[in-house]
Amino acid sequence: DLRKADAIEIVIGQGAKPGGGGMLLGQKINPRVAQMRTLPEGVDQRSACRHPDWTGSDDLTIKIQELRELTDWQKPIYVKVGASRTFNDVKLAVHAGADVVVVDGMQGGTAATQAVFIEHVGIPTLAAVRQAVDALEDMNMKGKVQLIISGGVRTGADVAKALAMGADAVSIGQAVLMALGCNSETYVQHGEHYSAIEDYAALGTAPGYCHHCHTGKCPVGVTTQDEKLEQRLEPEVGARRVKNYLQTLNMELTTIARACGKQNVHHLEREDLVALTVEAAAMAQIPLAGTDWIPGMSRGWSSNG
Template sequence: MAVVGAFCVSVMKNACINAQYPGKCATCVEVCPYQVYALDGDGQVSVQNFNACVGCRICAEFCPGNAIRINSAEPEYITRALWTFPTVEEIHHKALTGQYLLRGFGTMGPLPHFDSIVVVPSQISSPAPRDKYREECKTDVVIGEGRCDKPLHLKLPIVFPAMSFGALSREAKLALAICAAQMGIATNTGEGGLVPGENYMANGYADAERTDKKWEPGGYLVMQWSTGRWGVSVDYVRAGDAVEVKIGQGAKPGMGGHLLGKKVTEEIAAVRGVPPGSDALSPCRYYDAQTADDMKRMVAFLRDVTDYQVPILMKLGPSRPYADVKACAEAGVDAISIDGAAGGTGASPDIVTQGVGIPTIACIPPAVRALKDLGLHRKVKLIALGGLRGGLDAFKALAMGADAVGFASAAEIALGCRACMACHKGECVYGITSQNPRLRARLDPEEGATRLRNFIHATAEEIKILTMLSGHTSIHDLSEEDLRALDLNTAAITGLKLIGYEKRLPWWDN
C-alpha cells in the first residue's frame, strides 16, 4: 500500500502560534523527522512536503496551539485496513488507562440488516394492490388472546421495548408512557423499577385515581421482571398490564444491565436499593432460576401472582434463536421478544456491542420456525426488536413472521437524541439518558410524547402503505412471499427468495 500522499496535512493559521508570532514556535518543524514542515526566511512555518507525511501525528500531538490536523486522503479502512486511526487510538487508550472501552447506544458498523431485503409489490399475478388513501388496513395485534383474562389489544403492531428508569430520565420514561396511551400501544418499565405515574399514564389517565382520562385510547405498561430485580415487589408486578421476563438483550447478550455510578442519583438509588454513586450492575443471569425448568416455574408463579389475568412475555437476546424461542414457548409465555444484535443499550463494553450476538434478520426466521414446529406461530406472539428504524424495517420484520416490532433506539431519536453514543456518561444534552436536573429540564414529557406520537403515526402509515401495495388489507396476511433478498448472503441466512433466481436457496425447503 502506497504511503506517499496518503495524508492531508492542514495547519489552522488562526490557531498556529507561528502564524501570529513568526519565529516564536517551530515545534512541528523540530518534531517531524520527514521534513513535512519547513521554515521560510521570515520564520513562517509552511507545509512544504505533505507527500512525505506518514500519518504518525507526532506534530499534532506536540503542537502547543493544537492547530494541526492530519486526515487520511483516502478512507482509512481502505488505506490502512486493520490499523485505522480509531483502532490505534483505542489501543492507546487501553495502554494508558488499563481499561476497556465502554459506551452506550448500540451496534455501529456493517451487519447484515434489513437493507439487503426488498419489498415485492403486487401486480397482475397476485391479488391486486390496495388503495392506501381510500381503503382500510387492519393493524391491530392482540397479545395473550385466549391465554389470559386481560390480553393486550394493541392498535398497532408496535411496542416500546424495555429501557430502564436510570438509563433513561423520568421525563423520557413518561413521554414513552404518554405516547403509548395516545397510540394504543405498549411501553415497558425496563428493569429499573416503576417511575411514579408511568402505569396510569400508559393507560391514558392523568391522575393516580384514574378519574381523568386525558389520552385516548389508552395503552399498556409491561412490567419487566429482570435479573437485578430493582424495585420489584408484588405490588410492582401487579401494577401493569403484562409482565416481561428478561433473559437477555441484543446489545449485550449474556451480560446484565449496566448502570454507571454517575447516573445513580439519590432518586435512582432509592428505587434500586443501591448506594448513590455506586454502579448498579445487574447479574447476567437469574440467581433464582438456573434451568429451563426453573423458568417454567417462574412463569407459573408470575401467572399465579397476577391472578392469571395478564399476559407473560419473555425477552431473549440473540443467541441460538431456534432453541431459545422453543424453550421460551415451552415455558408457557404469551409473547416472545427477540432482540437482534443491533439492539441498543445504556452502557456496554464496546466489544460486546460490536461483536456479540446474531443480527436481527437472522434471528427472526429461526424464531418463526421454532414456533411453527410447536404449532404456536401467531398464537404465541413474536416481537422483533433490534435496530429497527422505521416502517420499512418494521414491514420486513412483520413479513418475515413477527407479529409486532419494537422501536427503542428509534424512539429515543424521535425524542431528540442525535446518536452520539455517550448514553453511559449520563450527560445527555437532550435530557433523555441523563439524571442531571439541568439537562432533564430540556425534555418535557408531553412535548416529547407529541414527537414520539408523530413518529409512531408516520411509521404506522409506512407499514400500511407497504402492506397495501403488496396486495393485503391486514398486517396478519403478510408473508415471506412479500419479500426478496437482494444478495446471496441474505438469501442464505434468511431463507427468503433471491431476486432474479425467484426461489429459495437449495438448502431451504422450497
C-alpha cells in the first residue's frame, strides 16, 4: 500500500550505470522475496533500462499525477536520475511535478553492472551537482524543489561540499553498507569475531574487493537471502556501527561549518569553496585556490560578483 510509505521515489537511472538496466538473479528470489515482490520464485528478473510505458516527459507527468491521486496528495514524489544530461534531466523532472530530484553521480556504488559502465558511463558527482543547481535556478525553483545529491558521498567533508554547492541534502548508500560490515574480514556472532577470508576466496575475491552482491553469497551476511549467511549479520552490532559512522560524519560536517563561520550547515555556500585542480574548478565553477580564476570564465571574474 503506497499510502503507508513516507515518500515515493521514481527511479529513472542510477549514477553507476545511467542508461543501463539490471538483473535480479533467480537464486536470490527465495519464497520470502517472491511474496514481497509478487514474483515467481527462483526465476531471473530483468530490470529494463527504461520504463516501457514512458516515451517522453509527458508520460512522467501523468505517472506522478496518478501516484498523487493514489496517495491522496499526501506523499512527496522523488525522481532519481543518473548523472548524464543533468541540466535537462532536472528540468524535465521539475516540469513533470517532482517534489524532490535526486541526482546520482558516477562515483555511486553498484555490484550489478559491467566494469565498462562503472568506469566510462555517466559524469562525476561534482559536475552533476553544479548542473542540477543551475537548472533549478534557471527555472526559479531553487528552494521550492529539493535537490538531493548522491554518488560517492562518504565523509562529512563530502556532505559539506555538496551543501555548499547548493544541494539541500545528500543520500548515502555504499558508505553505510561498509559501516554495516560489508567487505569486512570478519563477522560477529554471539560476541565473537570469525574470519570470512575463506568464504571470500571461494567467491574468487578478498575483503575490500568483493563485488559479489548479485550472487547472494555475501560472506558477512549483508546482501544475501541465504538463511545461514544471514545469521552472520547481527542487527544490533550492525546498527551500532552505522550509528557511529553517521555520528562521526555529522561531527565532521558541523566542524567544517563552524570553521567557515556558519551556525547552520545549510548556511554553507559556494563562497566557502575553492578548487585544488583546474579540472575541479571547471566542473564546480568555483575559483582555483589562490586565484579568482574560474576556468571557462574571463580572468578577473570573482565568485563574489
